[in-house]
Structures are given as structure tokens and as C-alpha cells.
Amino acid sequence: MRKTMRRGLASLLGLATLGALGVATAAPAQAEPSDCPKGYFCAWTTAHATGTMLKTTKSMATLGTWDNKIQSVSNRTNQYACGYDEPNYTTSYWSVGTREPDPGGTEWGGFGLSSVSSIKIVPTERECTGPAYPSWSAVSEGSTRSSFANLDGNLLADLLVRDRAGRLWFLPGSGGGKLIGSGWNAMNALTRHGDFSGDGKEDVIAREASTGKLWLYKGSGTGYVGSRVLLGSGGWNSMNQLTAFGDLTGDGRSDLLAVEKSTGKLWLYPGTGSGLGARKLLGSGGWNAMNALVAPGDLNGDGKADLLAREASTGKLWRYPTKPGALGSRLLVGSGWNVMKTFVGIGNVEYGDPNDLLTITGSGASTSLTGNSCAGAGCMMVYPGKGTGGLNPGYGLDGDYNWDDMNAVF
Numbered sequence: 001m002r003k004t005m006r007r008g009l010a011s012l013l014g015l016a017t018l019g020a021l022g023v024a025t026a027a028p029a030q031a032e033p034s035d036c037p038k039g040y041f042c043a044w045t046t047a048h049a050t051g052t053m054l055k056t057t058k059s060m061a062t063l064g065t066w067d068n069k070i071q072s073v074s075n076r077t078n079q080y081a082c083g084y085d086e087p088n089y090t091t092s093y094w095s096v097g098t099r100e101p102d103p104g105g106t107e108w109g110g111f112g113l114s115s116v117s118s119i120k121i122v123p124t125e126r127e128c129t130g131p132a133y134p135s136w137s138a139v140s141e142g143s144t145r146s147s148f149a150n151l152d153g154n155l156l157a158d159l160l161v162r163d164r165a166g167r168l169w170f171l172p173g174s175g176g177g178k179l180i181g182s183g184w185n186a187m188n189a190l191t192r193h194g195d196f197s198g199d200g201k202e203d204v205i206a207r208e209a210s211t212g213k214l215w216l217y218k219g220s221g222t223g224y225v226g227s228r229v230l231l232g233s234g235g236w237n238s239m240n241q242l243t244a245f246g247d248l249t250g251d252g253r254s255d256l257l258a259v260e261k262s263t264g265k266l267w268l269y270p271g272t273g274s275g276l277g278a279r280k281l282l283g284s285g286g287w288n289a290m291n292a293l294v295a296p297g298d299l300n301g302d303g304k305a306d307l308l309a310r311e312a313s314t315g316k317l318w319r320y321p322t323k324p325g326a327l328g329s330r331l332l333v334g335s336g337w338n339v340m341k342t343f344v345g346i347g348n349v350e351y352g353d354p355n356d357l358l359t360i361t362g363s364g365a366s367t368s369l370t371g372n373s374c375a376g377a378g379c380m381m382v383y384p385g386k387g388t389g390g391l392n393p394g395y396g397l398d399g400d401y402n403w404d405d406m407n408a409v410f
């Protein structure tokens with residue numbers, strides 16, 4: 001046993017020495033594409049991936065003797081490789097070269113630009129040219145603190161986004177962002193709407209795909225979420241449209257809604273501060289016809305939170321007013337909403353006090369819908385609330401036209 005361990009250590013040390021910090025080693029002459037090891041980004045000075053090979057697992061701000069020499073590449077990492085025509089990940093060129101992850105090593109070819117002088121290896125393509133997250137600028141400050149869409153408790157509505165690498169980012173509404181966690185692709189439902197735990201700070205609720213467990217991540221009040229608490233020990237994968245709603249029962253505590261897949265029933269799970277109370281039937285069936293539930297807060301000024309639901313077959317958006325523990329008769333907000341991929345109850349982001357609705361388009365959006373030059377998927381739009389239950393015409397926000405490369409926006 002000891003002998004084996006010693007031998008293992010010796011070979012590890014050998015690798016480290018040969019690997020020269022994992023960067024830029026020359027393979028023997030007559031190399032070919034298949035010499036690029038899995039997990040590495042490789043480059044050659046010929047267009048046919050022959051001759052001396054550069055290999056690296058890390059970004060390289062300068063390329064030394066490889067500067068301006070790279071003619072072909074293979075990206076066997078599980079991240080994106082970005083090529084720049086200047087050192088330090090800058091460019092004087094019209095674009096940045098990118099190479100998608102190709103761990104299997106099935107492809108090799110050009111970098112998309114010549115004269116490469118630095119290489120960055122990053123988890124998502126967006127990071128070749130900027131931050132990992134989209135630019136979110138809340139339209140204006142609210143006149144009062146919103147009790148939801150407000151993890152840091154100031155006057156700006158904030159967003160959470162999960163990128164394709166599973167990192168969760170807090171976007172405060174002033175254009176920047178901060179990393180608040182990784183590994184969030186393990187979750188297949190994410191929702192938030194104000195304070196669930198009873199400490200006055202907004203929290204996040206997430207469902208773990210592999211276990212069907214429901215978790216509460218307590219907000220720190222600064223945009224971060226801290227320790228998690230088990231809300232449900234299993235079975236939650238049998239539910240759809242998990243929606244943190246705000247208070248529906250009338251006890252001042254935030255509650256959760258969900259549709260039971262097998263029955264189409266809409267259930268209310270009352271928040272107790274430390275967990276969930278016994279569920280109560282809100283809708284006896286038919287809720288599988290809805291493919292989005294949204295909790296925008298109070299839309300008609302009666303002081304009670306409303307529920308929005310999109311009907312899949314018609315694209316109609318319905319508003320359900322509420323009274324304690326029950327839904328009222330629904331009212332039509334409008335048609336044509338199937339063009340939206342994502343809805344966010346964002347509180348008030350428009351001038352004036354009524355709550356608004358934030359959306360992100362799916363593939364079918366045109367510039368006549370957005371009113372700016374954004375079309376197709378990934379355009380962000382605001383529909384200002386009228387304050388009487390309806391929504392004013394929406395308009396596209398100019399901050400970022402590429403929200404579609406996020407795995408979740410909420």
C-alpha cells in the first residue's frame with residue numbers, strides 16, 4: 001500500500017515537471033491533431049495541425065515564440081477558447097476568434113482570426129468579449145423599497161441570472177454583477193419573491209433535479225444567498241411552475257404556488273417562516289393548460305398580490321386577483337404572449353409606482369414588437385403596469401440584446 005502511494009506521488013511529480021505549469025510545452029516533431037490531449041487547448045503553426053504543437057489548459061496573456069504564429073487549433077477543453085490579435089486579451093481587430101468546447105477532439109481548424117497574440121479559456125462564450133452576465137440597468141429607482149425582486153433592499157429592482165456554466169450572478173440594476181454561487185445547474189426550478197424566512201431579507205427557492213428536494217436559500221440582504229434550509233424532502237419533481245408568490249394566505253408570510261403535473265391542480269403552500277404548512281387547493285384542475293405562472297405583486301392597487309398565467313394554446317395572459325387563500329375570477333390582460341420565453345415579476349422598474357412586468361423574448365420576436373433593433377430570442381422588454389390590473393404596451397430595453405444565453409433569469 002505504502003509503496004503504491006509512493007510510486008503514485010513520484011509519477012505525479014514527474015508529470016508536473018514535464019508539464020511546466022501546464023502551459024506551452026512542445027510535443028515532438030511530426031505531431032498531428034490526435035496528439036492534442038483531452039482537456040487541453042492545442043495550436044499549430046501550420047494550417048493542417050502538423051509540426052510543433054502548443055498545448056495549454058490555462059489562459060495565456062502573451063504567447064512568446066508562438067506570437068502571431070498560430071494557424072490551426074483544437075479545443076479539447078470543456079470551456080471556450082478565445083483568441084485575440086493583441087496581448088492581454090485585447091484586440092485591434094473587428095472581432096475575437098472563438099472555439100467551442102470539443103473535449104472529444106473531433107474537430108480542428110482555424111481560430112477565426114489570424115495574428116493571435118493571446119488566448120483566454122473561459123466557461124462561457126460571452127466571456128470572450130465581456131462579463132459572464134448581461135448588462136442589467138433598472139429603468140429607474142422606485143420611490144419606495146420593493147419587497148421583492150430586491151435582494152439587496154435598495155430602491156433598484158435586481159435580477160438573478162444563471163449562466164450556462166451553472167454560475168449564479170446577482171445583477172443589482174446598475175449595470176454590474178457579482179458572483180454568488182456555482183453548481184446551480186443542479187437545480188431545475190428557481191424562484192424568488194420577497195422574504196420567505198421572516199427576517200425581512202429576500203430569499204431564493206430552488207428545486208434539486210436529482211433528488212426532487214426543495215431548498216430555501218436565505219438571502220443575506222446584500223445580494224448574496226447564504227445557508228440553505230430544506231423546505232421539502234422529496235417529490236417536488238412531480239410539480240410544475242413552482243412560483244414564489246408573496247403572501248396569498250393573508251398572514252403576512254410569503255407563500256409558494258405549484259401545479260401538480262398528474263392532475264393539473266394548482267396548490268398553495270403556505271410559508272411558515274421556517275418551512276411550508278399543509279397545502280391548500282387553489283385550482284381544482286386545468287392548470288396544465290398554463291405554461292407560465294408569474295407573481296408580479298399587486299397589479300390593480302387593491303393591496304393584494306395578483307397571479308398572471310399564460311395559456312399555452314392561445315397565448316393569452318390572464319390575471320387572477322386574489323383574496324386570502326383563494327383566487328378571484330380571471331381577467332384577460334392580453335394576447336400574443338407565446339412569443340415570450342421568460343417572465344419576471346420585477347416589481348416597479350418603470351417611472352411611477354405601479355408594478356411592472358419584465359419579459360425575455362423567445363425566437364419569434366420582431367423589431368416591431370420590441371421597438372428597438374433587438375429581434376428573435378433574448379430581447380428584454382418591460383411592460384409598464386397601469387395600476388388598474390392591465391399592462392401598457394411593452395418596449396425593448398437597450399442594455400443587452402443577448403439574454404438568451406442565460407440558463408435562467410429570475
Ligand SMILES: [Ca+2]
Pocket residue numbers: 149150151152153154155156157158172173
Ligand atoms: Ca435592489
Ligand SMILES: [Ca+2]
Pocket residue numbers: 195196197198199200201202203218219
Ligand atoms: Ca429571508
Ligand SMILES: [Ca+2]
Pocket residue numbers: 246247248249250251252253254255270271
Ligand atoms: Ca402567507
Ligand SMILES: [Ca+2]
Pocket residue numbers: 297298299300301302303304305306321322
Ligand atoms: Ca391585486
